[in-house]
Amino acid sequence: MKQEITQLIEQALDALVIQDHLPADTQAKVQIDRTRDKSHGDLASNIALTLAKAAKKNPRELAGLICAALPESDLVAKTEIAGPGFINFFLTDSSSQSVVRTILERGAAFGHSNVGAGRRVQVEFVSANPTGPLHVGHGRGAAVGDSLCRLMMATGWNVASEFYYNDAGAQIDNLARSVQARCNGMDPQSPDWPEDGYRGGYISDVANAYLAGDTIDAQDQHVTGAADVDDVEAIRQFAVAYLRREQDLDLKAFAVHFDLYFLESSLYNSGAVEQTVQRLIEQGHTYEQDGALWLRTTDFGDDKDRVMRKSEGGYTYFLPDVAYHLNKWQRGFERVINEQGADHHSTVTRVRAGLQALQQDIPQGWPDYVLHQMVTVMRDGEEVKISKRAGSYVTLRDLIDEVGRDATRYFLVARGPSSQLTFDIDLALSQSNDNPVYYIQYAHARVCSIMRKLEEQGDTWSIEAGLESLGQLTEDHEKALMRRLDQFPEVVSHAAENSEPHNVANYLRELAGDFHSWYNAHKTLVDDKSVRDARLALSEAVRQVINNGLDLLGVSAPESM
């Protein structure tokens, strides 16, 4: 609808140029906003305010000229000039009602677009090291990242989701030593417990499984415990596979899927890390100091230079990170979105600097990052900090087990990623209007319930009959609801463009609210068949949009509750 009105204004502006009311070089970006107040009509444009100076006219006068020059259209019932020079558009009933037709015709595709035009985007998220169960922060990454994938897909991108994990570095050695210590019967209180060892109870589960000779089948690992306490390498492989499987189960419980799990070790095995070092040295941005090899990242905006190869010969995590992102670039992803916790934000400048130093014509701001802030979990007004399995943090599984997948996903994705998030367990558990998840799902279930009731009454409804009766939708609540439905495609494209899935969550809350108000004000299953058919069409349109929206968040749309 916005597009159509934009075209009308553009035509009017062209006419004014010809009539010499506007200079010939007038360049206007026509902006159409939805009005907040319905006395201001349905849509409004500030075009007269922005062009007033160029036209050397006062804004209200210019607005009058524009209105007079607008072509006839059966979409617009009337226009008004308001305030300092806004042009308000009042839509005709039939143009408002047309959204219902569009929704019923497009179904699950309503809200989707093709701005991505099949271009390739990779979304990397979670990327937890296989050193323990996923925590709430990973959960936020999973919820946001998965929703981003869905949004990108809905807007026509060719999406690849990826989980990168460090199965090679110092943290893994630390993990292996911790499991070995448990195998030897130590506990974290023991004086010989490894420094910085992992202390969670799950470490003894790994040790016991290793000693019992269990076989682990994870997503991409298959290992049998050697039961040899002295074989650190065997312990290492077993522990990684074990925790990899743990995380697989966490993600499965959260209904999050990855197209590819990328192992850090593969970058060493393929020689990619070595090649990256060579390339960086050749490009002349490195130097040796204190026995280490440094990259002069300060040449590319970093605040200090970074070590790539430690004095003891091993590489820091920084180098495989650069090699990994070079690999992404070489795989042809013109766009890459990395979703990670904001505690890792310092890698952003570093990775980009490393990529620039390679001189591979990689764009400066590539890749994109979405950084989410910390999550705190509250219960009974107090912060929850520990879980049985992990000890020092709240696991994602704890949350899913306690409040369910839908509520967990909704709450973790409903806030802007850059805001800190308080997860209120009591709120997520409440089955009442306090809880937006149930509120939205209930709206969906209500429509399904009406349809069932219709059938019980022995009546029928068809899309065709509904569409023929759309002219019956003239109540204020119905107009408000149709306005809301018409917004959905903009919400989706805006959320996708700006990597802000929480827009969808907020929109659904508002849509559900409009629906519940209407439901209470007007009965759907009335005797007048024409009115009934029209209201059923509107109800079905609401159901479809809620379904489409919840799908973008990875939340289910139940038919009854």
Add this chain to the structure above:
RNA sequence: GCGCCAGUAGCUCAGCUGGAUAGAGCAAUGCCCUUCUAAGGCAUCGGUCGAGGGUUCGAAUCCUUCCUGGCGCGCCA
């Protein structure tokens, strides 16, 4: 000290590529079930948009200084 993120109603947060009288939910108060699920609706109350300057027709939104909170500033990831 430096960098990133945030500061909007009692609470949790939208709005931030500048637009009209700053929104929603919860909490508080008062109403609505012989009517399609009350897991719902209606109404009222509630604000110096952290503070000060600046930019302009117009600022919660942009610039700047300061204050407060979170995170980061490893030859850890």
